[in-house]
Amino acid sequence: RDAVVRICRLVEGLPLGxxxxxxxxxVLSCQEIANEIAQTIDFLSSNRRDVPLRHxxxxxxxxxxxxxxxxxxxRVLQHLAIFRGGxxxxxxxxxxxxTLPRLTALLDKSLVQRVGDNRYDLHELxxxxxxxxxxxxxxxxxxxxxxxQPTAAQSHARYYVELAEAARRHWHGPExxxxxxxxxxxxxxxxxxxxxxxxxxxLALAPRLANALWRFWEMxxxxxxxxxxxxxxxxxxxVHSQAPEVQPVRTQLLxxxxxxxxxxxxxxxxxxxxxxxxxxxxxxxxxxxVAAALIGLGNVAMFMGDYAAAExxxxxxxxxxxxxxxxxxIYITYNNLAIVAMYQGNYTRAQELHETVLxxxxxxxxxxxxxxxxxxxxxxxxxxxxxxxxxxxxxESLTLFDQLQNVQGKVxxxxxxGRVALAVGQIAEAINHFAASLxxxxxxxxxxxxxxxxxxxxxxxxxxxxxxxxxxxxxxxTTLRHTLHIPLPAIDQRAQEESLTQLxxxxxxxxxxxxxxxxxxxxxxxxxxxxxxxx
Numbered sequence: 001r002d003a004v005v006r007i008c009r010l011v012e013g014l015p016l017g018x019x020x021x022x023x024x025x026x027v028l029s030c031q032e033i034a035n036e037i038a039q040t041i042d043f044l045s046s047n048r049r050d051v052p053l054r055h056x057x058x059x060x061x062x063x064x065x066x067x068x069x070x071x072x073x074x075r076v077l078q079h080l081a082i083f084r085g086g087x088x089x090x091x092x093x094x095x096x097x098x099t100l101p102r103l104t105a106l107l108d109k110s111l112v113q114r115v116g117d118n119r120y121d122l123h124e125l126x127x128x129x130x131x132x133x134x135x136x137x138x139x140x141x142x143x144x145x146x147x148x149q150p151t152a153a154q155s156h157a158r159y160y161v162e163l164a165e166a167a168r169r170h171w172h173g174p175e176x177x178x179x180x181x182x183x184x185x186x187x188x189x190x191x192x193x194x195x196x197x198x199x200x201x202x203l204a205l206a207p208r209l210a211n212a213l214w215r216f217w218e219m220x221x222x223x224x225x226x227x228x229x230x231x232x233x234x235x236x237x238x239v240h241s242q243a244p245e246v247q248p249v250r251t252q253l254l255x256x257x258x259x260x261x262x263x264x265x266x267x268x269x270x271x272x273x274x275x276x277x278x279x280x281x282x283x284x285x286x287x288x289x290v291a292a293a294l295i296g297l298g299n300v301a302m303f304m305g306d307y308a309a310a311e312x313x314x315x316x317x318x319x320x321x322x323x324x325x326x327x328x329x330i331y332i333t334y335n336n337l338a339i340v341a342m343y344q345g346n347y348t349r350a351q352e353l354h355e356t357v358l359x360x361x362x363x364x365x366x367x368x369x370x371x372x373x374x375x376x377x378x379x380x381x382x383x384x385x386x387x388x389x390x391x392x393x394x395x396e397s398l399t400l401f402d403q404l405q406n407v408q409g410k411v412x413x414x415x416x417x418g419r420v421a422l423a424v425g426q427i428a429e430a431i432n433h434f435a436a437s438l439x440x441x442x443x444x445x446x447x448x449x450x451x452x453x454x455x456x457x458x459x460x461x462x463x464x465x466x467x468x469x470x471x472x473x474x475x476x477x478t479t480l481r482h483t484l485h486i487p488l489p490a491i492d493q494r495a496q497e498e499s500l501t502q503l504x505x506x507x508x509x510x511x512x513x514x515x516x517x518x519x520x521x522x523x524x525x526x527x528x529x530x531x532x533x534x535x
Contacts, residue, residue: 003030062129065111076102077111077122078137081130082152085188086121095155119185153201157193160186161205164212171215172328174365177404183216198232204245206233207252214256218263219368221407221443227260251280255289258296262303263408265447268485271300291320295333302340303448305487310340331360335376342380343489350380368409371400375413382420383491390420411437411444415452422459430460438528447484450528451477455488455496457531462499467506468515474500475519476527 066074079096080087092098098106103120106112115121122130138151150158163186167179183190190213197206210230217226230253237250258273274296281289298313314337321329338353354377361369374397381390394417401409418433434456441450454477461470474496481488488496504512522530 003034073105077130078134079152081127081134082156084192086115086119088118094159153196157196157205160189160193161209164209168212172366176367194229203249207249210256214259218408219406223260223263224445230257255292262300264445265486267300267304287320291317307340307344331357347380347384367400371397371409379416387420387424407440407444411440411446411449415449418456427463435532438532451481454531459499467503471503471512471515472519475516476522479520
Protein backbone atom coordinates (compact mmCIF):
# COMPACT_ATOMS: atom_id res chain seq x y z
CA ARG A 1 0.00 0.00 0.00
CA ASP A 2 2.79 2.45 0.89
CA ALA A 3 4.44 1.78 -2.48
CA VAL A 4 1.17 2.50 -4.31
CA VAL A 5 0.84 5.79 -2.44
CA ARG A 6 4.44 6.64 -3.39
CA ILE A 7 3.72 5.91 -7.06
CA CYS A 8 0.69 8.20 -6.99
CA ARG A 9 2.76 10.92 -5.36
CA LEU A 10 5.57 10.57 -7.88
CA VAL A 11 3.19 10.93 -10.82
CA GLU A 12 1.13 13.40 -8.75
CA GLY A 13 -2.14 11.80 -9.81
CA LEU A 14 -1.45 12.25 -13.53
CA PRO A 15 -3.84 9.78 -15.26
CA LEU A 16 -1.34 8.92 -18.00
CA GLY A 17 1.37 8.36 -15.41
CA UNK A 18 -0.84 6.04 -13.35
CA UNK A 19 -1.87 4.12 -16.46
CA UNK A 20 1.73 3.65 -17.61
CA UNK A 21 2.87 2.63 -14.12
CA UNK A 22 0.02 0.10 -13.83
CA UNK A 23 1.18 -1.59 -17.03
CA UNK A 24 4.25 -2.87 -15.17
CA UNK A 25 2.49 -4.64 -12.28
CA UNK A 26 2.71 -8.05 -13.97
CA VAL A 27 6.51 -7.74 -14.09
CA LEU A 28 7.59 -5.67 -11.07
CA SER A 29 6.45 -5.10 -7.51
CA CYS A 30 4.90 -1.75 -6.66
CA GLN A 31 8.03 -0.84 -4.68
CA GLU A 32 10.23 -1.57 -7.69
CA ILE A 33 7.94 0.48 -9.94
CA ALA A 34 8.16 3.43 -7.53
CA ASN A 35 11.96 3.19 -7.43
CA GLU A 36 12.18 3.17 -11.23
CA ILE A 37 9.89 6.20 -11.58
CA ALA A 38 11.98 8.11 -9.04
CA GLN A 39 15.10 7.49 -11.14
CA THR A 40 13.83 8.43 -14.62
CA ILE A 41 10.64 9.39 -16.41
CA ASP A 42 11.68 7.14 -19.32
CA PHE A 43 10.44 4.18 -17.28
CA LEU A 44 6.87 5.36 -17.86
CA SER A 45 6.38 4.25 -21.45
CA SER A 46 4.30 1.83 -23.50
CA ASN A 47 4.69 0.01 -26.84
CA ARG A 48 0.98 0.20 -27.65
CA ARG A 49 0.27 1.22 -31.27
CA ASP A 50 -3.42 2.00 -30.77
CA VAL A 51 -2.80 5.32 -29.01
CA PRO A 52 -1.26 8.60 -30.26
CA LEU A 53 2.53 8.81 -30.01
CA ARG A 54 2.42 11.49 -27.33
CA HIS A 55 0.36 9.16 -25.10
CA UNK A 56 2.82 6.26 -25.29
CA UNK A 57 5.22 7.73 -22.71
CA UNK A 58 5.47 10.55 -20.22
CA UNK A 59 8.52 11.82 -22.09
CA UNK A 60 6.61 11.96 -25.35
CA UNK A 61 3.75 13.81 -23.66
CA UNK A 62 6.12 16.38 -22.16
CA UNK A 63 8.11 16.57 -25.42
CA UNK A 64 4.90 17.67 -27.09
CA UNK A 65 4.28 20.41 -24.49
CA UNK A 66 7.95 21.46 -24.58
CA UNK A 67 7.87 21.99 -28.34
CA UNK A 68 4.99 24.45 -27.92
CA UNK A 69 7.04 26.72 -25.61
CA UNK A 70 9.01 29.75 -26.72
CA UNK A 71 12.79 29.63 -26.29
CA UNK A 72 12.52 31.97 -23.29
CA UNK A 73 9.81 29.84 -21.67
CA UNK A 74 11.97 26.75 -22.16
CA ARG A 75 14.92 28.45 -20.48
CA VAL A 76 12.77 29.57 -17.55
CA LEU A 77 11.32 26.08 -17.08
CA GLN A 78 14.81 24.57 -17.16
CA HIS A 79 15.96 26.86 -14.36
CA LEU A 80 12.80 26.28 -12.30
CA ALA A 81 13.79 22.61 -12.16
CA ILE A 82 16.59 23.51 -9.73
CA PHE A 83 14.09 24.22 -6.94
CA ARG A 84 13.05 21.61 -4.37
CA GLY A 85 9.82 21.72 -2.43
CA GLY A 86 8.41 24.66 -4.36
CA UNK A 87 9.39 28.31 -4.73
CA UNK A 88 8.07 31.84 -4.36
CA UNK A 89 7.63 34.43 -7.11
CA UNK A 90 10.68 36.31 -5.81
CA UNK A 91 12.80 33.17 -5.94
CA UNK A 92 11.60 32.32 -9.45
CA UNK A 93 12.43 35.84 -10.62
CA UNK A 94 15.89 35.85 -9.02
CA UNK A 95 16.99 32.34 -10.00
CA UNK A 96 15.13 31.66 -13.26
CA UNK A 97 14.29 35.17 -14.53
CA UNK A 98 10.67 34.07 -14.35
CA THR A 99 8.87 37.38 -14.68
CA LEU A 100 5.18 37.36 -13.87
CA PRO A 101 4.13 37.07 -17.56
CA ARG A 102 6.53 34.15 -18.09
CA LEU A 103 5.39 32.40 -14.92
CA THR A 104 1.76 32.94 -15.89
CA ALA A 105 2.38 31.45 -19.34
CA LEU A 106 3.81 28.28 -17.77
CA LEU A 107 0.90 28.14 -15.33
CA ASP A 108 -1.58 28.41 -18.20
CA LYS A 109 0.14 25.49 -19.94
CA SER A 110 -0.02 23.39 -16.73
CA LEU A 111 3.76 23.06 -16.56
CA VAL A 112 3.91 25.04 -13.30
CA GLN A 113 1.43 24.56 -10.47
CA ARG A 114 0.27 27.02 -7.84
CA VAL A 115 0.51 25.26 -4.47
CA GLY A 116 -0.42 28.04 -2.04
CA ASP A 117 -0.32 31.77 -1.52
CA ASN A 118 2.66 33.06 -3.51
CA ARG A 119 4.08 29.55 -3.86
CA TYR A 120 4.59 27.46 -6.96
CA ASP A 121 6.02 24.08 -7.91
CA LEU A 122 6.65 21.79 -10.86
CA HIS A 123 5.02 18.42 -11.33
CA GLU A 124 7.77 15.94 -10.36
CA LEU A 125 7.83 14.35 -13.81
CA UNK A 126 8.04 17.77 -15.46
CA UNK A 127 10.84 18.65 -13.05
CA UNK A 128 12.81 15.54 -14.06
CA UNK A 129 12.35 16.38 -17.74
CA UNK A 130 13.31 20.05 -17.32
CA UNK A 131 16.31 19.10 -15.16
CA UNK A 132 17.61 16.88 -17.96
CA UNK A 133 17.16 19.73 -20.44
CA UNK A 134 18.99 22.06 -18.03
CA UNK A 135 21.93 19.66 -17.71
CA UNK A 136 22.25 19.43 -21.49
CA UNK A 137 22.08 23.20 -21.88
CA UNK A 138 24.72 23.83 -19.19
CA UNK A 139 27.06 21.22 -20.69
CA UNK A 140 26.91 23.12 -23.97
CA UNK A 141 27.58 26.38 -22.12
CA UNK A 142 30.69 24.88 -20.50
CA UNK A 143 32.04 24.13 -23.97
CA UNK A 144 31.96 27.87 -24.76
CA UNK A 145 33.50 29.53 -21.65
CA UNK A 146 33.50 32.96 -23.24
CA UNK A 147 29.73 33.06 -22.84
CA UNK A 148 29.62 31.25 -19.49
CA GLN A 149 26.99 32.45 -17.03
CA PRO A 150 26.34 31.41 -13.40
CA THR A 151 24.76 27.97 -13.38
CA ALA A 152 21.22 27.50 -12.13
CA ALA A 153 22.63 25.77 -9.03
CA GLN A 154 24.92 28.75 -8.34
CA SER A 155 22.07 31.24 -8.65
CA HIS A 156 19.85 29.01 -6.52
CA ALA A 157 22.45 28.62 -3.75
CA ARG A 158 23.27 32.34 -3.68
CA TYR A 159 19.61 33.25 -3.44
CA TYR A 160 18.99 30.98 -0.45
CA VAL A 161 22.18 32.03 1.31
CA GLU A 162 21.01 35.63 1.02
CA LEU A 163 17.55 34.64 2.26
CA ALA A 164 19.07 32.88 5.30
CA GLU A 165 21.24 35.92 6.02
CA ALA A 166 18.18 38.17 5.85
CA ALA A 167 16.48 35.88 8.37
CA ARG A 168 19.49 36.09 10.66
CA ARG A 169 19.37 39.89 10.62
CA HIS A 170 15.80 39.71 11.93
CA TRP A 171 16.44 36.85 14.36
CA HIS A 172 16.63 38.95 17.51
CA GLY A 173 13.52 41.03 16.90
CA PRO A 174 9.74 40.69 16.78
CA GLU A 175 9.78 39.24 13.23
CA UNK A 176 11.75 36.15 14.26
CA UNK A 177 8.77 33.79 14.12
CA UNK A 178 7.81 34.82 10.59
CA UNK A 179 11.38 34.38 9.36
CA UNK A 180 11.72 31.01 11.07
CA UNK A 181 8.55 29.87 9.30
CA UNK A 182 9.93 31.05 5.97
CA UNK A 183 13.15 29.09 6.51
CA UNK A 184 11.12 26.04 7.49
CA UNK A 185 9.12 26.32 4.27
CA UNK A 186 12.34 26.57 2.26
CA UNK A 187 14.07 23.68 4.04
CA UNK A 188 14.25 21.49 0.92
CA UNK A 189 15.78 24.32 -1.09
CA UNK A 190 18.30 25.05 1.67
CA UNK A 191 19.25 21.37 1.79
CA UNK A 192 19.67 21.31 -1.98
CA UNK A 193 21.98 24.32 -1.79
CA UNK A 194 24.00 22.66 0.98
CA UNK A 195 24.36 19.44 -1.02
CA UNK A 196 25.53 21.39 -4.08
CA UNK A 197 28.23 23.17 -2.07
CA UNK A 198 29.64 19.88 -0.78
CA UNK A 199 29.45 18.22 -4.20
CA UNK A 200 31.78 20.72 -5.84
CA UNK A 201 29.83 23.97 -5.75
CA UNK A 202 30.93 27.32 -4.35
CA LEU A 203 32.47 26.35 -0.99
CA ALA A 204 32.83 30.01 0.04
CA LEU A 205 29.06 30.14 0.50
CA ALA A 206 29.16 27.40 3.17
CA PRO A 207 30.28 29.48 6.18
CA ARG A 208 27.82 32.22 5.26
CA LEU A 209 24.99 29.70 5.26
CA ALA A 210 26.17 27.99 8.46
CA ASN A 211 26.43 31.31 10.31
CA ALA A 212 22.98 32.29 9.10
CA LEU A 213 21.26 29.00 9.92
CA TRP A 214 22.70 27.67 13.18
CA ARG A 215 20.14 29.44 15.37
CA PHE A 216 17.36 28.07 13.18
CA TRP A 217 18.85 24.57 13.41
CA GLU A 218 18.97 24.91 17.19
CA MET A 219 15.41 26.20 17.42
CA UNK A 220 13.79 23.64 15.14
CA UNK A 221 15.81 20.57 16.11
CA UNK A 222 18.09 20.29 13.07
CA UNK A 223 21.39 20.44 14.98
CA UNK A 224 22.43 16.88 14.07
CA UNK A 225 21.74 17.61 10.41
CA UNK A 226 23.68 20.86 10.58
CA UNK A 227 26.66 19.17 12.23
CA UNK A 228 26.67 16.43 9.60
CA UNK A 229 26.73 18.97 6.78
CA UNK A 230 29.46 21.12 8.36
CA UNK A 231 31.48 17.96 8.93
CA UNK A 232 31.17 17.15 5.24
CA UNK A 233 32.32 20.65 4.26
CA UNK A 234 35.29 20.45 6.65
CA UNK A 235 36.23 17.11 5.07
CA UNK A 236 36.24 18.77 1.65
CA UNK A 237 38.45 21.51 3.13
CA UNK A 238 40.92 18.89 4.36
CA VAL A 239 41.06 17.23 0.95
CA HIS A 240 41.80 20.58 -0.72
CA SER A 241 43.81 22.08 2.16
CA GLN A 242 46.48 23.53 -0.17
CA ALA A 243 43.98 25.66 -2.07
CA PRO A 244 44.22 29.29 -0.82
CA GLU A 245 40.46 29.81 -0.87
CA VAL A 246 39.83 26.88 1.49
CA GLN A 247 41.47 28.19 4.69
CA PRO A 248 39.00 31.08 5.25
CA VAL A 249 36.11 28.64 4.79
CA ARG A 250 37.55 26.27 7.39
CA THR A 251 38.32 29.08 9.85
CA GLN A 252 34.77 30.40 9.77
CA LEU A 253 33.13 26.97 9.93
CA LEU A 254 35.10 25.83 12.99
CA UNK A 255 33.21 28.29 15.18
CA UNK A 256 29.76 27.10 14.11
CA UNK A 257 30.91 23.48 14.39
CA UNK A 258 31.87 24.23 18.00
CA UNK A 259 28.54 25.90 18.75
CA UNK A 260 26.53 22.94 17.46
CA UNK A 261 28.72 20.40 19.27
CA UNK A 262 28.24 22.32 22.53
CA UNK A 263 24.47 22.48 22.04
CA UNK A 264 24.39 18.68 21.92
CA UNK A 265 26.69 18.30 24.92
CA UNK A 266 29.73 17.09 22.95
CA UNK A 267 32.02 19.32 24.97
CA UNK A 268 35.38 17.75 24.14
CA UNK A 269 34.68 18.11 20.42
CA UNK A 270 33.31 21.63 20.91
CA UNK A 271 36.42 22.67 22.83
CA UNK A 272 38.62 21.22 20.06
CA UNK A 273 36.81 23.26 17.39
CA UNK A 274 36.81 26.50 19.41
CA UNK A 275 40.51 26.26 20.32
CA UNK A 276 41.39 25.85 16.64
CA UNK A 277 39.12 28.76 15.77
CA UNK A 278 40.64 30.98 18.49
CA UNK A 279 44.20 30.29 17.34
CA UNK A 280 43.38 31.09 13.72
CA UNK A 281 41.41 34.24 14.62
CA UNK A 282 44.22 35.57 16.83
CA UNK A 283 46.71 34.85 14.05
CA UNK A 284 44.55 36.83 11.62
CA UNK A 285 43.97 39.70 14.06
CA UNK A 286 40.21 39.19 13.74
CA UNK A 287 38.89 40.60 17.03
CA UNK A 288 35.25 39.80 16.30
CA UNK A 289 36.25 36.23 15.53
CA VAL A 290 38.38 36.07 18.69
CA ALA A 291 35.39 37.23 20.75
CA ALA A 292 33.16 34.58 19.19
CA ALA A 293 35.69 31.83 19.93
CA LEU A 294 36.09 33.07 23.51
CA ILE A 295 32.38 32.89 24.27
CA GLY A 296 32.28 29.42 22.73
CA LEU A 297 35.16 28.29 24.95
CA GLY A 298 33.56 29.96 27.96
CA ASN A 299 30.33 28.05 27.48
CA VAL A 300 32.19 24.76 27.12
CA ALA A 301 34.28 25.42 30.25
CA MET A 302 31.15 26.38 32.18
CA PHE A 303 29.27 23.19 31.34
CA MET A 304 32.38 21.12 32.05
CA GLY A 305 32.50 22.63 35.54
CA ASP A 306 35.59 24.84 35.10
CA TYR A 307 33.96 28.06 36.29
CA ALA A 308 37.20 30.02 36.74
CA ALA A 309 38.18 29.39 33.11
CA ALA A 310 34.65 30.22 31.95
CA GLU A 311 34.71 33.53 33.83
CA UNK A 312 38.09 34.41 32.31
CA UNK A 313 36.93 33.65 28.76
CA UNK A 314 33.73 35.65 29.23
CA UNK A 315 35.53 38.65 30.74
CA UNK A 316 37.99 38.81 27.82
CA UNK A 317 35.05 38.50 25.44
CA UNK A 318 33.21 41.29 27.26
CA UNK A 319 36.21 43.62 27.00
CA UNK A 320 36.38 43.14 23.22
CA UNK A 321 32.66 43.86 22.80
CA UNK A 322 32.94 46.97 24.97
CA UNK A 323 35.80 48.22 22.80
CA UNK A 324 33.65 47.61 19.72
CA UNK A 325 30.56 49.13 21.38
CA UNK A 326 28.62 45.95 20.46
CA UNK A 327 25.59 46.26 22.73
CA UNK A 328 23.79 43.05 21.76
CA UNK A 329 26.84 40.87 22.34
CA ILE A 330 27.57 42.64 25.62
CA TYR A 331 24.19 41.47 26.90
CA ILE A 332 24.78 37.95 25.57
CA THR A 333 27.96 37.85 27.65
CA TYR A 334 26.10 39.21 30.69
CA ASN A 335 23.75 36.26 30.32
CA ASN A 336 26.64 33.80 30.33
CA LEU A 337 28.30 35.46 33.31
CA ALA A 338 24.98 35.19 35.15
CA ILE A 339 24.83 31.45 34.52
CA VAL A 340 28.38 31.04 35.86
CA ALA A 341 27.38 33.03 38.95
CA MET A 342 24.40 30.72 39.50
CA TYR A 343 26.56 27.60 39.20
CA GLN A 344 28.95 29.13 41.76
CA GLY A 345 26.07 29.80 44.15
CA ASN A 346 26.16 33.59 43.76
CA TYR A 347 22.41 33.86 43.24
CA THR A 348 22.15 37.59 43.95
CA ARG A 349 24.57 38.47 41.15
CA ALA A 350 22.97 35.91 38.84
CA GLN A 351 19.50 37.37 39.41
CA GLU A 352 20.68 40.95 38.87
CA LEU A 353 22.40 40.08 35.60
CA HIS A 354 19.51 38.00 34.26
CA GLU A 355 17.02 40.77 35.09
CA THR A 356 19.25 43.26 33.25
CA VAL A 357 19.39 40.95 30.22
CA LEU A 358 15.62 40.37 30.34
CA UNK A 359 14.93 44.12 30.34
CA UNK A 360 17.19 44.55 27.31
CA UNK A 361 15.47 41.80 25.32
CA UNK A 362 12.01 43.14 26.21
CA UNK A 363 13.09 46.55 24.94
CA UNK A 364 14.33 44.97 21.69
CA UNK A 365 11.23 42.80 21.28
CA UNK A 366 13.47 39.74 20.89
CA UNK A 367 11.16 36.87 21.79
CA UNK A 368 13.86 34.21 21.89
CA UNK A 369 15.99 36.39 24.14
CA UNK A 370 13.03 37.07 26.42
CA UNK A 371 12.22 33.37 26.61
CA UNK A 372 15.82 32.40 27.41
CA UNK A 373 16.23 35.13 30.03
CA UNK A 374 12.99 34.10 31.73
CA UNK A 375 14.09 30.47 31.77
CA UNK A 376 17.46 31.37 33.27
CA UNK A 377 15.83 33.65 35.82
CA UNK A 378 13.43 30.83 36.73
CA UNK A 379 16.40 28.56 37.44
CA UNK A 380 17.91 31.17 39.76
CA UNK A 381 14.59 31.56 41.61
CA UNK A 382 14.43 27.77 42.02
CA UNK A 383 17.92 27.69 43.49
CA UNK A 384 16.86 30.45 45.90
CA UNK A 385 13.78 28.48 46.96
CA UNK A 386 11.45 31.07 45.37
CA UNK A 387 9.30 28.41 43.74
CA UNK A 388 6.27 30.57 42.93
CA UNK A 389 8.42 33.12 41.11
CA UNK A 390 10.32 30.31 39.42
CA UNK A 391 7.18 28.64 38.09
CA UNK A 392 5.78 31.95 36.85
CA UNK A 393 8.97 32.82 34.94
CA UNK A 394 9.37 29.30 33.53
CA UNK A 395 5.76 29.06 32.36
CA GLU A 396 6.08 32.36 30.51
CA SER A 397 9.34 31.10 29.00
CA LEU A 398 7.71 27.83 27.90
CA THR A 399 4.79 29.70 26.31
CA LEU A 400 7.19 31.81 24.25
CA PHE A 401 9.33 28.84 23.22
CA ASP A 402 6.17 27.02 22.18
CA GLN A 403 5.06 30.04 20.15
CA LEU A 404 8.48 30.15 18.49
CA GLN A 405 8.46 26.36 17.94
CA ASN A 406 11.85 26.37 19.66
CA VAL A 407 12.36 22.70 20.52
CA GLN A 408 15.71 23.28 22.23
CA GLY A 409 14.24 25.90 24.54
CA LYS A 410 11.24 23.71 25.37
CA VAL A 411 13.47 20.77 26.33
CA UNK A 412 15.42 22.84 28.86
CA UNK A 413 12.42 24.72 30.25
CA UNK A 414 10.33 21.58 30.74
CA UNK A 415 13.18 20.09 32.76
CA UNK A 416 13.35 23.22 34.92
CA UNK A 417 9.59 23.09 35.51
CA GLY A 418 9.97 19.45 36.53
CA ARG A 419 12.57 20.42 39.11
CA VAL A 420 10.30 23.12 40.54
CA ALA A 421 7.36 20.70 40.71
CA LEU A 422 9.55 18.14 42.46
CA ALA A 423 10.75 20.73 44.98
CA VAL A 424 7.17 21.60 46.02
CA GLY A 425 6.02 17.98 46.12
CA GLN A 426 3.95 17.97 42.91
CA ILE A 427 5.21 14.55 41.86
CA ALA A 428 2.73 13.89 39.05
CA GLU A 429 3.50 17.29 37.51
CA ALA A 430 7.22 16.63 37.81
CA ILE A 431 6.87 13.31 35.98
CA ASN A 432 4.87 14.97 33.20
CA HIS A 433 7.47 17.71 32.70
CA PHE A 434 10.48 15.38 32.76
CA ALA A 435 8.78 12.92 30.40
CA ALA A 436 7.75 15.67 27.96
CA SER A 437 11.34 16.93 27.89
CA LEU A 438 12.73 13.41 27.37
CA UNK A 439 10.36 12.75 24.47
CA UNK A 440 11.77 15.76 22.65
CA UNK A 441 15.33 14.43 22.88
CA UNK A 442 15.05 12.68 19.51
CA UNK A 443 14.60 16.13 17.94
CA UNK A 444 16.79 18.35 20.13
CA UNK A 445 19.62 15.92 21.05
CA UNK A 446 20.47 18.05 24.11
CA UNK A 447 22.56 15.69 26.24
CA UNK A 448 22.73 18.07 29.22
CA UNK A 449 18.94 18.23 29.47
CA UNK A 450 18.77 14.47 28.90
CA UNK A 451 20.98 13.78 31.92
CA UNK A 452 19.11 16.32 34.02
CA UNK A 453 15.85 14.56 33.12
CA UNK A 454 17.22 11.10 33.98
CA UNK A 455 18.29 12.42 37.38
CA UNK A 456 14.95 14.15 37.80
CA UNK A 457 13.16 10.86 37.14
CA UNK A 458 15.52 9.19 39.64
CA UNK A 459 14.50 11.71 42.30
CA UNK A 460 10.84 11.06 41.48
CA UNK A 461 11.42 7.32 41.89
CA UNK A 462 13.13 7.95 45.23
CA UNK A 463 10.16 10.02 46.44
CA UNK A 464 7.79 7.25 45.32
CA UNK A 465 9.93 4.63 47.10
CA UNK A 466 10.74 2.84 43.84
CA UNK A 467 14.28 2.34 45.08
CA UNK A 468 15.65 -0.08 42.48
CA UNK A 469 14.33 2.10 39.64
CA UNK A 470 15.90 5.21 41.19
CA UNK A 471 19.27 3.48 41.60
CA UNK A 472 19.20 2.23 38.00
CA UNK A 473 18.45 5.74 36.70
CA UNK A 474 21.23 7.26 38.80
CA UNK A 475 23.61 4.56 37.58
CA UNK A 476 22.73 5.34 33.96
CA UNK A 477 23.03 9.11 34.40
CA THR A 478 26.32 8.93 36.32
CA THR A 479 27.90 6.61 33.75
CA LEU A 480 26.70 8.73 30.83
CA ARG A 481 28.03 11.90 32.49
CA HIS A 482 31.44 10.26 32.72
CA THR A 483 31.31 8.99 29.14
CA LEU A 484 30.12 12.31 27.72
CA HIS A 485 32.40 14.46 29.93
CA ILE A 486 29.43 16.34 31.41
CA PRO A 487 29.96 16.75 35.18
CA LEU A 488 27.07 17.18 37.58
CA PRO A 489 26.87 20.91 38.46
CA ALA A 490 28.01 21.66 42.00
CA ILE A 491 24.63 23.18 42.89
CA ASP A 492 22.94 19.82 42.18
CA GLN A 493 25.48 17.57 43.88
CA ARG A 494 24.13 17.89 47.42
CA ALA A 495 20.58 16.85 46.51
CA GLN A 496 21.85 13.85 44.56
CA GLU A 497 24.21 12.76 47.34
CA GLU A 498 21.37 12.94 49.86
CA SER A 499 19.14 10.89 47.57
CA LEU A 500 21.81 8.22 47.04
CA THR A 501 22.56 8.07 50.77
CA GLN A 502 18.87 7.45 51.43
CA LEU A 503 18.76 4.72 48.78
CA UNK A 504 21.82 2.97 50.23
CA UNK A 505 20.05 2.96 53.58
CA UNK A 506 16.83 1.59 52.09
CA UNK A 507 18.20 -1.42 50.20
CA UNK A 508 20.70 -4.22 50.72
CA UNK A 509 24.21 -3.74 49.37
CA UNK A 510 23.85 -6.41 46.67
CA UNK A 511 20.48 -5.00 45.59
CA UNK A 512 22.02 -1.55 45.20
CA UNK A 513 24.98 -2.96 43.25
CA UNK A 514 22.74 -4.93 40.89
CA UNK A 515 20.45 -1.98 40.14
CA UNK A 516 23.41 0.37 39.69
CA UNK A 517 25.11 -2.07 37.33
CA UNK A 518 21.91 -2.34 35.31
CA UNK A 519 21.91 1.43 34.86
CA UNK A 520 25.58 1.45 33.88
CA UNK A 521 24.87 -1.03 31.08
CA UNK A 522 22.16 1.09 29.45
CA UNK A 523 22.88 2.95 26.24
CA UNK A 524 21.66 6.51 25.93
CA UNK A 525 18.55 5.42 24.01
CA UNK A 526 17.86 2.55 26.44
CA UNK A 527 18.14 4.94 29.38
CA UNK A 528 15.52 7.22 27.82
CA UNK A 529 13.17 4.29 27.19
CA UNK A 530 13.66 3.03 30.76
CA UNK A 531 12.99 6.49 32.24
CA UNK A 532 9.80 6.82 30.20
CA UNK A 533 8.47 3.41 31.26
CA UNK A 534 5.20 4.08 33.04
CA UNK A 535 5.53 7.87 32.63
